[in-house]
Every structure is written in C-alpha cells, then in structure tokens.
Amino acid sequence: MWRIRSFLSHRLGWDQYLKPFMEKPLPANLSWTVTFGSLLVLLFIVQAATGIVLAMYYNPSPDHAYQAIAFITGEVSWGRILRGIHHYGASTMVVLVFTHMLVSFFNGAYKPPRELTWVTGVCLFLLTLGFGFTGYLLPWDQKAYWATVVGTNIPRQFPIIGKWITRILLAGDTVSGLTLTRFYAIHTLLLPALASMCIGIHIYLVRIHGISEPVSSSPMPAKPCMESEYRFFPEHLARASIVFTIVFSVVLLLAVFVDIPIEDVAGTLDPDYQPRPEWYFMWLFQLLTFFSGKLEIVGSLLIPIGGIFLLISLPFISRSTYRNPADRPVEIAAGVAVLAGILYLGITGVANSRPYGETVSIADRSLTESETAGLTIFVEKECAYCHQILGRGGRRQGPDLSNMVAKDRTGDELVRFIKDPQAVSAWSIMPKYDLDEKELEALADFILSLDFSRYDVKTVSREDVLNGTIK
Numbered sequence: 126m127w128r129i130r131s132f133l134s135h136r137l138g139w140d141q142y143l144k145p146f147m148e149k150p151l152p153a154n155l156s157w158t159v160t161f162g163s164l165l166v167l168l169f170i171v172q173a174a175t176g177i178v179l180a181m182y183y184n185p186s187p188d189h190a191y192q193a194i195a196f197i198t199g200e201v202s203w204g205r206i207l208r209g210i211h212h213y214g215a216s217t218m219v220v221l222v223f224t225h226m227l228v229s230f231f232n233g234a235y236k237p238p239r240e241l242t243w244v245t246g247v248c249l250f251l252l253t254l255g256f257g258f259t260g261y262l263l264p265w266d267q268k269a270y271w272a273t274v275v276g277t278n279i280p281r282q283f284p285i286i287g288k289w290i291t292r293i294l295l296a297g298d299t300v301s302g303l304t305l306t307r308f309y310a311i312h313t314l315l316l317p318a319l320a321s322m323c324i325g326i327h328i329y330l331v332r333i334h335g336i337s338e339p340v341s342s343s344p345m346p347a348k349p350c351m352e353s354e355y356r357f358f359p360e361h362l363a364r365a366s367i368v369f370t371i372v373f374s375v376v377l378l379l380a381v382f383v384d385i386p387i388e389d390v391a392g393t394l395d396p397d398y399q400p401r402p403e404w405y406f407m408w409l410f411q412l413l414t415f416f417s418g419k420l421e422i423v424g425s426l427l428i429p430i431g432g433i434f435l436l437i438s439l440p441f442i443s444r445s446t447y448r449n450p451a452d453r454p455v456e457i458a459a460g461v462a463v464l465a466g467i468l469y470l471g472i473t474g475v476a477n478s479r480p481y482g483e484t485v486s487i488a489d490r491s492l493t494e495s496e497t498a499g500l501t502i503f504v505e506k507e508c509a510y511c512h513q514i515l516g517r518g519g520r521r522q523g524p525d526l527s528n529m530v531a532k533d534r535t536g537d538e539l540v541r542f543i544k545d546p547q548a549v550s551a552w553s554i555m556p557k558y559d560l561d562e563k564e565l566e567a568l569a570d571f572i573l574s575l576d577f578s579r580y581d582v583k584t585v586s587r588e589d590v591l592n593g594t595i596k
C-alpha cells in the first residue's frame with residue numbers, strides 16, 4: 126500500500142507540485158462569495174457530463190433535431206432530467222459568472238497584479254454567452270430559429286467584413302441545416318476546448334497572484350497572510366462543495382419539476398407563437414429596439430462591442446490600487462449605472478415579449494386580391510415579429526409599416542427592399558425572404574393599402590387571415 130503510494134507520489138510529483146497546489150494556504154477571512162470560482166468549475170463539469178450524454182442521442186439536422194429532443198425528453202431514461210440539468214445549469218452558469226464578475230468588480234479584484242486574471246475572466250464570460258447562443262438553436266424550434274436569425278444578423282452591420290461574419294456564422298445567407306451543424310460543432314467542440322484552456326489559465330493566474338484578499342481601505346498589502354489554516358484543500362473545497370450542493374439541488378429541482386418550454390418545430394405556423402431570446406440576452410435585444418435605421422448600428426454593435434472592450438480594458442484604464450469601493454466612487458458609480466441599465470432593459474424586454482401577431486390592423490375597405498395575398502404573406506412570414514402596424518400587433522424591431530405611405534415609398538422601392546434588405550440598407554437586420562416577384566408585389570400592395578389618412582382601421586385576427594375568412 127505504502128509502496129503504491131510512494132510510487133504514485135513520486136511519479137506524479139505529489140510533494141513537489143500537487144501538494145503545494147492542493148494545500149495552498151488562503152487568507153482565512155475570505156467571504157463565501159470567493160467560492161464562486163470553484164463552484165463554476167464544478168458546474169462546468171456538470172454541463173460537460175450532461176452535454177456528452179445529450180450528444181449521444183442528438184442529431185444536428187433540421188429533419189431530426191426536433192424529434193431527437195422529443196426523444197431525449199420522452200423516451201431516454203433520465204433523459205428529461207439530464208436535459209433539464211443541462212438547460213437550467215446553463216442559465217445558472219450565466220447568473221453565477223455574471224455575479225462572479227460583479228463581485229470581482231466591486232471588490233476591485235481586477236487591480237494589479239490581477240489584470241490578466243480579470244481579462245481571462247471576461248473571456249470566460251463571453252464564452253459562456255457563446256455556449257448559450259449556440260445551444261439555443263439546437264432544439265430547432267421556432268424561438269431557436271428566430272433568435273438565431275436576429276442574433277446572426279447583428280454582425281452584418283459591421284462595415285465591410287460584417288457580411289462575411291454573418292455568412293460564416295450561418296454557413297450561408299439564411300439559417301439552414303448547415304447553420305445547425307455549424308452551431309453544433311461550435312457548441313460541442315470549439316467552445317469546450319476554448320473554455321477549458323481559458324479556465325486552466327484563469328486558475329493558474331489565480332494561483333500565482335492569489336485570491337484577492339478581503340478589502341481594506343488601505344492600498345493592498347504586499348503579501349497575503351500565509352499562516353492561516355485555511356487551505357485550498359480540504360477547507361476551501363469543502364466550503365465550495367457545500368455551495369455547489371445547494372446550487373445543484375436547485376438546478377435538479379428545476380429539472381425535475383419545471384418542464385423546459387419547447388415550441389413548434391422551426392417554420393410552423395402557430396397563432397399563439399411567442400418568440401423570445403433566452404432571458405439573459407433579452408436586454409441586448411431590447412437595446413436594439415431603441416435604435417432604428419442608420420442608428421441601428423449603435424445599439425447592435427457600438428454599444429455591445431464598446432462594452433466588451435471596456436470590460437477587457439478595465440484594469441488598464443483604472444490603475445489606482447485602491448480596492449475599497451469607498452475609495453473609487455467613479456468606478457463604482459459607473460458600474461452601478463451599467464448594472465441598472467442592463468436590469469432595466471432586461472425587465473422591459475421581458476414585459477415586451479407578450480404575444481404578438483394575433484391580430485393585424487388593416488384598412489377598413491375591401492382589399493384587392495393582391496392586397497389580400499400580401500396580408501396573408503405578412504401573417505405567414507411573421508413580419509409582425511419585428512413590425513407593428515399603427516403601433517399595434519407586433520414588436521418594435523423595425524419601422525411601423527403604416528408609415529410607408531407617409532414616407533412616400535413606391536411599390537417598387539418596397540419590393541426591392543423586402544427582396545434583399547441588405548442590398549438597400551447594408552446595416553439592416555431584417556432577414557431576406559425567399560419570395561417570388563408576385564408575392565413581393567402583393568406584400569408591397571398590402572403595405573401601401575395601410576393608408577390610414579384615407580381609411581379607418583379594422584382589426585382582423587390572424588386565424589381569419591390564414592383561413593381566408595376576412596371580408
């Protein structure tokens with residue numbers, strides 16, 4: 126027994142490397158929030174493990190993905206729970222990564238010498254969002270499809286290379302089966318590899334520069350106190366395991382008792398359809414609605430990219446070594462303002478995502494055949510996902526279509542725009558539609574019929590439109 130131990134200990138370099146790593150003393154008066162790092166590593170392992178099992182049953186093709194998810198949920202033993210853990214685990218990770226980052230921000234844990242620890246942390250935050258975004262498409266249902274359409278159209282607004290970024294993301298011009306396999310590969314191969322690497326570097330940096338010790342109002346002491354009996358193993362890991370057990374129990378309870386909402390397969394028509402991005406992207410989508418036309422690029426690119434840039438460069442911008450929040454009012458105020466903005470956008474975003482497109486406002490007169498055909502296409506293609514008519518019936522992503530007459534748009538202009546929005550306005554996030562000339566003209570006729578300076582408004586239900594029963 127002893128000989129095996131001594132063999133392993135020698136071959137693995139226990140005394141020299143592993144023991145100092147495992148038993149590294151930490152400052153004794155750390156608060157529990159410091160366990161978040163270890164907690165996240167444990168959760169990452171849970172995501173990897175459940176992800177591997179899910180991948181055994183999943184099939185990344187438009188014809189089978191949706192059924193594969195139904196199969197996992199309905200047939201595979203423990204499948205529903207495994208998927209639940211993976212699903213709610215992902216949301217939990219986003220919350221905790223964000224909290225971990227907030228705590229580090231308010232504690233000034235990014236201050237020298239921990240600049241790179243912070244930078245790798247920001248990378249991990251972005252990778253977590255990347256996992257969320259790519260994973261969202263995999264069930265291949267309506268909301269997966271639409272979130273991907275809107276999300277991947279955002280980089281298109283980037284001058285010159287934007288179109289290529291979107292093409293590379295989508296593997297073409299639209300969301301298709303190739304997009305699905307691409308996202309699947311990124312989700313299961315690329316991101317895990319990048320994340321593991323980043324986690325390794327992050328932990329290494331935390332080790333050489335130490336966990337940031339509790340804040341005192343003086344500039345940082347040069348050396349953390351080393352005499353404590355609080356070591357990484359077993360004391361710190363024990364604490365982290367307690368927190369992990371609590372968090373994991375919550376995830377497990379959610380997985381067992383709260384079914385994951387699944388919508389119709391991508392491309393289905395459903396009057397009750399209510400698409401939305403995953404909740405943690407909601408604030409970003411909401412930000413988009415504040416800017417339109419040429420200014421769209423501000424909401425979709427300048428603010429997010431500026432934000433990321435600011436996050437990464439934070440430790441290099443704010444160089445004072447004061448870590449106590451009271452000593453750095455400007456940083457703290459800025460942080461609180463950003464946080465409040467994100468919360469505000471997120472909450473109004475959720476409030477805004479109520480059902481849409483159940484009714485359409487049209488002119489109160491009998492429509493021509495072409496206008497009726499246009500109305501039907503408007504409903505079938507879910508244009509209301511982004512367009513309101515007279516401030517009603519849709520979401521506010523694009524301009525209100527009742528304004529087209531006032532803007533003196535001609536039928537030709539509308540046809541040209543809807544046929545290929547990016548050809549007219551390179552920054553547009555409006556997707557391209559595969560419609561023939563006649564359908565495009567019908568849509569244009571319908572939009573031009575929305576002349577409410579001449580006609581009263583009539584509201585028709587979506588169902589009547591689809592059944593062809595409007596008068």
Ligand code: HEC
Nearest residue numbers: 418506508510511522523524542550552553554555556568
């Ligand atoms: C994903 C969101 C989205 C969807 C879905 C969408 N649009 Fe748009 N649309 C926009 C945005 C954003 C604009 C503003 C364009 C810009 O950036 O200049 C726009 C602009 C327009 C314009 C205005 C052009 C102008 O001349 O001002 C028309 C017309 C239009 N859309 C029609 C449609 C029709 C018809 C559909 C359904 C077949 C549709 N849109 C679906 C987002 C969308």
